[in-house]
Amino acid sequence: xxxxxxxxxxxxxxxxxxxxxxxxxxxxxxxxxxxxxxxxxxxxxxxxxxxxxxxxxxxxxxxxxxxxxxxxxxxxxxxxxxxxxxxxxxxxxxxxxxxxxxxxxxxxxxxxxxxxxxxxxxxxxxxxxxxxxxxxxxxxxxxxxxxxxxxxxxxxxxxxxxxxxxxxxxxxxxxxxxxxxxxxxxxxxxxxxxxxxxxxxxxxxxxxxxxxxxxxxxxxxxxxxxxxxxxxxxxxxxxxxxxxxxxxxxxxxxxxxxxxxxxxxxxxxxxxxxxxxxxxxxxxxxxxxxxxxxxxxxxxxxxxxxxxxxxxxxxxxxxxxxxxxxxxxxxxxxxxxxxxxxxxxxxxxxxxxxxxxxxxxxxxxxxxxxxxxxxxxxxxxxxxxxxxxxxxxxxxxxxxxxxxxxxxxxxxxxxxxxxxxxxxxxxxxxxxxxxxxxxxxxxxxxxxxxxxxxx
Amino acid sequence: xxxxxxxxxxxxxxxxxxxxxxxxxxxxxxxxxxxxxxxxxxxxxxxxxxxxxxxxxxxxxxxxxxxxxxxxxxxxxxxxxxxxxxxxxxxxxxxxxxxxxxxxxxxxxxxxxxxxxxxxxxxxxxxxxxxxxxxxxxxxxxxxxxxxxxxxxxxxxxxxxxxxxxxxxxxxxxxxxxxxxxxxxxxxxxxxxxxxxxxxxxxxxxxxxxxxxxxxxxxxxxxxxxxxxxxxxxxxxxxxxxxxxxxxxxxxxxxxxxxxxxxxxxxxxxxxxxxxxxxxxxxxxxxxxxxxxxxxxxxxxxxxxxxxxxxxxxxxxxxxxxxxxxxxxxxxxxxxxxxxxxxxxxxxxxxxxxxxxxxxxxxxxxxxxxxxxxxxxxxxxxxxxxxxxxxxxxxxxxxxxxxxxxxxxxxxxxxxxxxxxxxxxxxxxxxxxxxxxxxxxxxxxxxxxxxxxxx
Numbered sequence: 001x002x003x004x005x006x007x008x009x010x011x012x013x014x015x016x017x018x019x020x021x022x023x024x025x026x027x028x029x030x031x032x033x034x035x036x037x038x039x040x041x042x043x044x045x046x047x048x049x050x051x052x053x054x055x056x057x058x059x060x061x062x063x064x065x066x067x068x069x070x071x072x073x074x075x076x077x078x079x080x081x082x083x084x085x086x087x088x089x090x091x092x093x094x095x096x097x098x099x100x101x102x103x104x105x106x107x108x109x110x111x112x113x114x115x116x117x118x119x120x121x122x123x124x125x126x127x128x129x130x131x132x133x134x135x136x137x138x139x140x141x142x143x144x145x146x147x148x149x150x151x152x153x154x155x156x157x158x159x160x161x162x163x164x165x166x167x168x169x170x171x172x173x174x175x176x177x178x179x180x181x182x183x184x185x186x187x188x189x190x191x192x193x194x195x196x197x198x199x200x201x202x203x204x205x206x207x208x209x210x211x212x213x214x215x216x217x218x219x220x221x222x223x224x225x226x227x228x229x230x231x232x233x234x235x236x237x238x239x240x241x242x243x244x245x246x247x248x249x250x251x252x253x254x255x256x257x258x259x260x261x262x263x264x265x266x267x268x269x270x271x272x273x274x275x276x277x278x279x280x281x282x283x284x285x286x287x288x289x290x291x292x293x294x295x296x297x298x299x300x301x302x303x304x305x306x307x308x309x310x311x312x313x314x315x316x317x318x319x320x321x322x323x324x325x326x327x328x329x330x331x332x333x334x335x336x337x338x339x340x341x342x343x344x345x346x347x348x349x350x351x352x353x354x355x356x357x358x359x360x361x362x363x364x365x366x367x368x369x370x371x372x373x374x375x376x377x378x379x380x381x382x383x384x385x386x387x388x389x390x391x392x393x394x395x396x397x398x399x400x401x402x403x404x405x406x407x408x409x410x411x412x413x414x415x416x417x418x419x420x421x422x423x424x425x426x427x428x429x430x431x432x433x434x435x436x437x438x439x440x441x442x443x444x445x446x447x448x449x450x451x452x453x454x455x
Numbered sequence: 456x457x458x459x460x461x462x463x464x465x466x467x468x469x470x471x472x473x474x475x476x477x478x479x480x481x482x483x484x485x486x487x488x489x490x491x492x493x494x495x496x497x498x499x500x501x502x503x504x505x506x507x508x509x510x511x512x513x514x515x516x517x518x519x520x521x522x523x524x525x526x527x528x529x530x531x532x533x534x535x536x537x538x539x540x541x542x543x544x545x546x547x548x549x550x551x552x553x554x555x556x557x558x559x560x561x562x563x564x565x566x567x568x569x570x571x572x573x574x575x576x577x578x579x580x581x582x583x584x585x586x587x588x589x590x591x592x593x594x595x596x597x598x599x600x601x602x603x604x605x606x607x608x609x610x611x612x613x614x615x616x617x618x619x620x621x622x623x624x625x626x627x628x629x630x631x632x633x634x635x636x637x638x639x640x641x642x643x644x645x646x647x648x649x650x651x652x653x654x655x656x657x658x659x660x661x662x663x664x665x666x667x668x669x670x671x672x673x674x675x676x677x678x679x680x681x682x683x684x685x686x687x688x689x690x691x692x693x694x695x696x697x698x699x700x701x702x703x704x705x706x707x708x709x710x711x712x713x714x715x716x717x718x719x720x721x722x723x724x725x726x727x728x729x730x731x732x733x734x735x736x737x738x739x740x741x742x743x744x745x746x747x748x749x750x751x752x753x754x755x756x757x758x759x760x761x762x763x764x765x766x767x768x769x770x771x772x773x774x775x776x777x778x779x780x781x782x783x784x785x786x787x788x789x790x791x792x793x794x795x796x797x798x799x800x801x802x803x804x805x806x807x808x809x810x811x812x813x814x815x816x817x818x819x820x821x822x823x824x825x826x827x828x829x830x831x832x833x834x835x836x837x838x839x840x841x842x843x844x845x846x847x848x849x850x851x852x853x854x855x856x857x858x859x860x861x862x863x864x865x866x867x868x869x870x871x872x873x874x875x876x877x878x879x880x881x882x883x884x885x886x887x888x889x890x891x892x893x894x895x896x897x898x899x900x901x902x903x904x905x906x907x908x909x910x
Contacts, residue, residue: 023636023641024636024639026636030634030636031634033666034576034632034666036546036576036577059664060565060566060569060664061664062626062661062662062663062664063664067644068644070644071640071641071642071643071644071647072639072640072641073641074641076664077641077642077647077664078627078632078641078642078664078665078666079664079665080573080576080577080665081569081570081572081573081665083538083539083542083570084538084539084542084570084573084574084577085542085573085577087538087539087540087542087543088542088543088545088546088577090543091491091543091546091547092546106563106565106566107563107566108561108562108598110515110561110597110598111515111561111562114515114536115536115538115539117536118535118536118539118540119539121489121491121535122491122535122539122540122543138660141658141659141660142563142565142659142660142661143563143565143659144657144658144659145658171517172533177489177533179485179486181478181479181481181485184479184527184753184755185526185527186478186526186527186528186529186532186533187526187532187533188526189522189523189525189526192526192532202599203596203599203600204596204597204598204599205593205596205597206517206597207517208517209514209515209516209517209518209531209532209533209534210533210534210535210536211488211489211533298639300639
């Protein structure tokens with residue numbers, strides 16, 4: 001039987017688009033990283049299309065590597081800081097969810113809990129935190145470290161960090177604010193709570209000094225395909241940004257993560273699994289293919305090598321494009337994202353030349369891309385959705401806003417014709433539009449349990 | 456001779472106004488801490504009045520103390536986080552400077568440098584960071600500490616933190632971005648620089664991954680009346696938020712801080728000394744006095760005691776209002792702001808009852824308040840300005856927006872009649888409106904020196 005719910009869709013934001021040559025596309029706004037007008041437009045177009053959210057990727061570091069290639073690569077070198085950016089965009093949108101990436105390795109939980117609670121107030125319940133532990137050495141160098149902390153330590157700290165943030169978000173119960181001028185009581189002191197967290201990595205007394213979230217609490221997104229990542233997702237995530245190179249692997253991932261949830265007291269419907277997909281759409285296959293080729297032609301080989309180097313943690317400067325990938329440069333174990341590394345090394349092991357790998361990556365990321373007509377793309381999405389490989393997709397548009405415009409004009413009508421995507425927003429908050437439940441405040445729950453047991 | 460420059464003015468923002476009973480005033484928006492509409496209005500009114508900036512006070516902690524008093528006190532218990540708030544307000548204002556408080560004790564310099572650079576981009580050059588080291592134990596409890604760090608350690612870390620932030624802000628030189636699609640070069644690699652800072656408290660490699668500031672770099676504000684605070688101000692500040700209980704003391708402070716600047720290679724005109732003043736204005740003295748009395752009548756004694764307790768670092772719960780202040784409860788040395796403590800203990804030592812002290816503080820903060828007619832207030836400002844006790848004022852309006860409306864309607868015309876305040880903004884950026892110079896990028900300066908010496 002066909003699913004009764006609808007696809008969820010989000011716009012993945014690198015400033016000019018996912019493709020590393022996107023800023024060279026004639027349709028792009030070359031000032032897009034300096035002038036908010038560009039991303040305001042992308043946000044408003046995403047909202048007009050009734051997308052669930054805008055998803056800001058991030059890394060708290062400029063790229064590292066070949067300086068000549070970096071000088072041709074805006075994405076990591078110059079971009080708005082995502083927490084300030086989403087706050088700004090909250091003022092020029094009304095229904096669009098606002099997802100920002102922030103690292104548990106380099107923030108204090110009190111600050112981050114407060115910042116997301118504030119974005120949630122500014123946006124009337126549309127904030128989402130994409131929890132990451134960071135995955136490149138370059139970030140550690142900016143935060144008193146000699147590189148990335150080990151994977152296990154990053155996840156251990158991340159779990160405690162998220163616990164603290166959830167605790168702080170529960171400081172005020174939902175009915176705490178009285179705002180009663182007659183009695184002079186602004187809030188009910190019995191509905192406001194200290195946290196008094198004392199853990200291995202953090203000691204945080206609380207309470208948080210901001211009102212309860214308009215959507216119960218900000219939504220939690222996560223990526224992370226490792227065992228630790230899947231465990232954390234099953235426990236805490238409400239959106240999972242997964243890789244999408246292979247439908248069978250995704251069905252297994254989907255079943256695995258959702259299968260863990262009931263034992264953790266969670267309803268699997270409260271987690272939306274949304275693979276990232278790079279979309280190249282044209283009215284014909286030839287037109288779609290021509291769009292891919294146009295951008296690949298614009299891609300400088302140094303930038304291509306830099307791009308591969310980053311995910312493969314291998315320095316590829318000067319490696320000839322027409323020779324097979326130098327396997328001896330691959331690390332045995334990646335320090336960063338294992339999932340990204342493994343997907344990409346699957347390509348590498350097929351014996352492609354460096355030039356071919358660059359082309360593949362530029363078109364399809366680690367394989368999670370589709371180039372085709374609106375019907376082909378809708379077929380792809382429908383199959384993934386109906387067979388529970390995905391609840392929706394995070395759309396990694398090669399260029400912004402051009403590929404988003406294409407998708408909206410060509411693919412959305414086809415998805416809507418099939419009844420797969422909404423005609424209008426179902427609700428006001430991100431949680432309402434995603435169709436996920438409002439978590440119960442821990443103090444409210446405790447009181448309800450006490451009352452029920454007659455204590 | 457009369458000064459040729461103009462008064463600088465900023466709106467100090469606690470949500471509902473400076474007065475702890477402001478939220479009880481019938482004109483206030485009781486949802487002001489939850490609905491951005493209120494502060495958007497305050498920002499737009501400040502801009503319509505041609506004020507230099509909005510100044511967001513902050514503390515990363517809820518208040519601590521008598522729970523019954525806290526439940527009557529919105530200010531510290533529920534407010535927007537200032538960095539997200541200013542980002543949002545950047546989208547609904549065009550010329551108003553945006554000042555946010557952030558503590559060097561509880562942030563990482565890379566994050567804060569990036570956040571302020573981003574607000575500066577969002578606002579086209581209107582960002583200002585109010586550098587604080589935090590001054591209450593309650594903040595330490597939220598950041599893995601058992602209280603406030605010692606004063607000297609806080610300032611030592613602060614000096615290094617600010618150095619790192621300045622270094623990161625210089626990552627891109629002003630002419631670094633080429634945005635040249637023909638050559639495919641986004642920036643000039645010779646104009647982008649690593650920091651490689653290795654200090655006692657921080658190791659930060661850089662570079663920062665955001666474009667150069669539209670105003671050279673974000674403006675720096677500071678308070679801090681201690682020796683360490685004055686030294687830091689002379690070295691780095693462009694706005695000093697000082698106390699204003701006494702004109703002679705302020706003239707001495709003004710001469711002291713500005714007098715240190717030439718030896719540090721700075722022009723004293725590049726620092727604006729702006730005492731905070733609590734203004735109660737009425738068309739007649741009686742009307743102004745009635746406004747003060749109205750709010751004081753609304754102030755619950757528990758809230759008054761809490762308010763005094765905070766600055767005097769003494770628990771005043773249950774102390775009778777009609778008895779002299781219990782001197783034995785005062786600490787010998789305050790942990791927090793020495794300047795605030797000393798100003799307030801001057802009051803205390805005069806033998807006032809606790810009730811009288813609460814009234815004094817509620818009307819005039821630590822003495823830096825004036826209650827009177829537009830002419831009296833303009834006289835006060837003119838005297839302070841012309842005798843160089845101040846370059847302008849940070850206006851601590853008892854209620855928002857009502858007192859700001861009063862000031863705009865009643866006092867501004869008088870100031871303008873005297874030629875003391877601008878009719879319109881002089882420029883686009885905060886730096887241009889304050890009339891302070893654009894700092895030269897260190898790498899640009901080094902290259903210019905090399906070129907001049909023929910190396």
